[in-house]
Amino acid sequence: MKRIVAVAAVAGLILGGTGAPTQAASQTRPTAGQVSFDPAPIAWGECASPGLARRGGQCGFVEVPLDYDHPTGKKIRLAVSRIAHKTSDADYQGVMLVNPGGPGGSGLTLSVLGEYVPNGAGEAYDWIGFDPRGVGSSEPALSCDGSYFGYDRPYYVPVTPALERTWLKRSEGYAKACTAAGGELLDHLKTTDTVKDMDVIRKALGRQQINYYGFSYGTYLGQVYATLFPQRVRRMVLDGNVDPRDVWYEANLNQDVAFDRNIKVYFDWIARNDAVYHLGDTGAKVERRFYAEQLKLLKRPAGGVIGPDEWSDIFLQAGYYVYGWEEVAQAFAGWVHDGDWQTLKDLYDAGNPQGPGADNGFAVYLGVQCTDVQWPKSWNKWRVDNWRTFLKAPFETWGNAWFNAPCRYWSREVGKPVRIDGGTVGGILLINETLDAATPYPGALEVRSRFPKAVLVEGVGGTTHSGSLSGVACTDDTIAAYLATGALPERVDGRRSDVRCDPVPQPVPAGAAARATGPGLAPAAGAGDLDRRELQKLIGTR
Numbered sequence: 001m002k003r004i005v006a007v008a009a010v011a012g013l014i015l016g017g018t019g020a021p022t023q024a025a026s027q028t029r030p031t032a033g034q035v036s037f038d039p040a041p042i043a044w045g046e047c048a049s050p051g052l053a054r055r056g057g058q059c060g061f062v063e064v065p066l067d068y069d070h071p072t073g074k075k076i077r078l079a080v081s082r083i084a085h086k087t088s089d090a091d092y093q094g095v096m097l098v099n100p101g102g103p104g105g106s107g108l109t110l111s112v113l114g115e116y117v118p119n120g121a122g123e124a125y126d127w128i129g130f131d132p133r134g135v136g137s138s139e140p141a142l143s144c145d146g147s148y149f150g151y152d153r154p155y156y157v158p159v160t161p162a163l164e165r166t167w168l169k170r171s172e173g174y175a176k177a178c179t180a181a182g183g184e185l186l187d188h189l190k191t192t193d194t195v196k197d198m199d200v201i202r203k204a205l206g207r208q209q210i211n212y213y214g215f216s217y218g219t220y221l222g223q224v225y226a227t228l229f230p231q232r233v234r235r236m237v238l239d240g241n242v243d244p245r246d247v248w249y250e251a252n253l254n255q256d257v258a259f260d261r262n263i264k265v266y267f268d269w270i271a272r273n274d275a276v277y278h279l280g281d282t283g284a285k286v287e288r289r290f291y292a293e294q295l296k297l298l299k300r301p302a303g304g305v306i307g308p309d310e311w312s313d314i315f316l317q318a319g320y321y322v323y324g325w326e327e328v329a330q331a332f333a334g335w336v337h338d339g340d341w342q343t344l345k346d347l348y349d350a351g352n353p354q355g356p357g358a359d360n361g362f363a364v365y366l367g368v369q370c371t372d373v374q375w376p377k378s379w380n381k382w383r384v385d386n387w388r389t390f391l392k393a394p395f396e397t398w399g400n401a402w403f404n405a406p407c408r409y410w411s412r413e414v415g416k417p418v419r420i421d422g423g424t425v426g427g428i429l430l431i432n433e434t435l436d437a438a439t440p441y442p443g444a445l446e447v448r449s450r451f452p453k454a455v456l457v458e459g460v461g462g463t464t465h466s467g468s469l470s471g472v473a474c475t476d477d478t479i480a481a482y483l484a485t486g487a488l489p490e491r492v493d494g495r496r497s498d499v500r501c502d503p504v505p506q507p508v509p510a511g512a513a514a515r516a517t518g519p520g521l522a523p524a525a526g527a528g529d530l531d532r533r534e535l536q537k538l539i540g541t542r
Contacts, residue, residue: 034199034229035068035071035196035199035200035203036071037064037065037068037071037200037203038203039062039063039064039200039201039203039204040063040204041204041206042060042061042062042080042082042204042205043060043061044058044059044060044082045058045059045060046058046059047059047081048137049081049108049109051109051112052081052083052108052109052111052112055083055112055115056083056084057081057082057083057111057112058081058082058083058084059079059080059081059082059108060079060080060081061077061078061079061080061139062077062078062080062130062197062200062201062204063075063076063077063078064076064077064078064133064196064197064200066184066185066188067184067187067188068188068193068196074184076133076138076139076140076185077138077139078130078131078132078133078138078197078201079108079130079131079136079137079138079139080108080128080129080130080131080201080204081108081109081111081128081129081130082111082126082127082128082129083111083112083114083126083127084126085123085124085125085126086123086124087123087124091124092124092125092126093124093125093211093483094125094126094207094209094210094211094234095125095126095127095128095202095205095207095210095211096113096114096122096125096126096127096128096210096211096212096213097128097130097198097201097202097210097211097212097213098110098111098113098127098128098129098130098212098213098214098218099130099132099212099213099214099215099217099218099221099222100215100216100218101214101215101216101217101218101240101466102132102135102216102217102218102361102364102365102368103132103191103194103217103364103365103367103368103369104132104134104135104360104361104362104363104364104365104367104368105135105216105217105218105361106131106135106136106137106361107129107130107131107132107135107218108129108130108131108136108137109129110127110129111127111128111129112127112129113127113213113469114127116469117469117476117479117480117483118473118476118477118479118480119477119480119484121479121480121481121483121484122480122483124483124484125211125483126205128201128205130197130201132194132197132364133185133188133189133193133194133197134182134185134189134360134363134364134367135360135361135364136360140185141357141360142178142181142182142185142186142189142360142363142364142367143181143356143357143358143359143360143363144174144177144178144180144181144182144359144363145173145174145177145359146354146355146356146357146358146359147354147355148170148174148359148362149352149354149358149359149362150354151301151304151305151306151307151310151348152301152304152305152306152307152309152310153307153309153310154166154167154170154309155298155307155308155309156308156309156312156398156399156401156402157390157394157398158398164383167402167405168379168405170402171402171405171406171408171409172406172408172409174366174406175366175370175406175407175408175409175410175411176409176411178363178366178367178406178410179411179412181363182363182367182412185367186367186371186412187371187412187413189364189367189368189371190368190371190372190415191220191221191224191368191372191417191418192224192228192415192418194221194368195221195224195225195228195229198210198212198221198225199225199229199232202232208232209231209232209233209234210232210233210234211234211235211236211483212225212233212235212236212237213236213237213239214236214237214238214239215239215240215466216239216240216242216438216439216465216466217242218238219238219239219240219241219242219430219439219447220242220244220247222236222238222428223238223242223244223420223422223447223450224418224420226422226425226428226451227418227419227420227421227422228418230422230424230425233425233426233428234426235428235429235482235483235486236425236428236429237428237429237431237468237479237482237483238428238429238430238431238447239430239431239432239466239467239468240431240432240436240438240439240465240466240467241430241431241432241439241443241444241447242439242443242447243439243440243442243443243446243447244417244420244443244446244447244450245443245446246443247372247373247417248369248372248373248375248404248407249373249375249376249404252400252401252404253385253386253389254440255396255400255437255438255440256386256389256390256393256395256396256397256400257389257392257393258435258436258437258438258440259316259319259393259395259396259400259437260392260393260394260395260396260397261393261435261437262318262319262320262435262437262463263287263315263318263319263395263396264283264287265435265463266315266318266319266325266328266463267280267283267284267286267287267290268283268286269325269506270283270286270329270332271283271285271286273329273509273512275511275512276329276333276509276510276511276512277329277330277332277333277509278333278337279329279332279333279336289336290315290332291394293311293332293335293336294308294311294312295308297311302335302341302344302345303341303342303344303345305341305345306341306344306345306348309399310344310348310352311344312395312396312399313348313351313352313399314328314331314344314347314348314351315328315332315395316396316399317351319395319396319437319463320437320438320464320465321463321464321465321466321467321504322462322463322464322467322504322505322506322507323464323504325506325507325509326507326509326510327347328347329509330343331343331344331347366404366406366407366410367412369404369407370406370407370410370412370414371410371412371413371414371415372414372415372417373414373415373416373417374414375404375407375408375410376408377408379408382401382405382408386398386401420447420450421450422447422450422451422452422453422454423450423451423452425451425453426453427453427454427455427486427488428451428453428454428455429454429455429457429478429479429482429488430444430447430448430451430454430455430456430457431444431456431457431459431468431475431479432444432456432457432458432459432497433458433459433460433461433462433463433464433465433467433503433504434458434459434460434461434462434503435461435462435463436462436463436464436465436466437463437465438465438466439465439466441458444456444458444497445495445496445497448495449495453491454491455488455489455490455491455498455499456497456498456499457474457475457478457489457497457498457499457501458497458499458500458501459472459475459501459502459503459504460500460501460502460503461503462502462503462504463503464503464504467503467504470504472501472502472503472504472505474499474501474502475501478499478501
């Protein structure tokens, strides 16, 4: 589900070979219960993170079984953090586990999330961040090839047989590198493993129930946890909802179409601000310029490093959310008008670090998605599905295909997704913007249908993924009220949202005249862009 690698997401027509399993075959019925492993209490100590230390955070480890079928066997350690409640013990509301998404996103520092909840509603909880198994500070952490996202890579779009063979070889090579690096850990990176880890963390914290706040893939963790451990769920906020019907191959094809739509929305925004960027006064003109520059980079990479792949990866963040729209547009204009390649490189490097261990998020992403369910074995199916999608959505399709292609070669044990069922779970809060590309809106409607007491808040017309706590009062005050009292707005009839709010607003760039053109086109009062951008670094975009 992801294509921005280091931010802490993510997936037809068959001409032959083995396709993806059918929905009925690919899901197992849930069995509610409890993990048969009792952890030691957490020995809390100081945090290495300056941000956590400054906030009085505490850090430690939880030891869990590598293989829950053999709980007395080999153990691994999960890094956890805690920012304790600030209210009196009489007003204490329990622990709040947080996950930023991915899979593969580090959540250790996301225990800061409570301070972003308005009206002090987060202060009654102990906020618990954690690095899932294989991630970040957890031990062991998985890394396969830290140079995989280097510069001027082969062109994503396989317009020649040689390019297709090159990318297949690269994909197979990365999968083999992970087999060598990960060993038996690779057999135990499924979503169900992390969900069981969450319940062990609950035990280590000495709580009968958890509260939970999940973003992006973290919403799927929440769905599975609530299905397998419904009696352990107190309150739950799921923002940017994974469609449980599409795990995972179809989810990525659906993303491709949605990202293509969203990049056109972004090009329209650039065109409305042509007085600032001078890249075209219509979205169509800006789009033509984008693809024209990409083709030039195929022959001559910017600064010798930014080729057509890196170019599209830089712009991908603009399809995820409105944060950073100005920076990407400035880099676009700087390159076109002044030949400034360094700013392009800086943006690429920020999302795609290189070096030993830099691929940790990508490695775990594959470790989860490639083993949650069997991906199609037939390359012919991949080829046809992606070319067919590319014809209507060229922006992201082949980049996303190659991002996930190592799953075709993954050699480890494959499981079956849990059949999501929230029928016995109390009221939870769902959030999604209408044009979210990473987790398209129909998925939120599907999750709502499977949790009959859930309430869905829709950011109407917005393109931002997992954008709650951004200062949009309608959304954030609903979250605050729910966390404070458990109260939810009334659920309405039909397959639709229950609360309709403004989306996270599109920015007004410096030098542009502010225009009163309706919701989502001017900064919201108290939006706190700088704070949210810092928070966004902690939240997965896959």
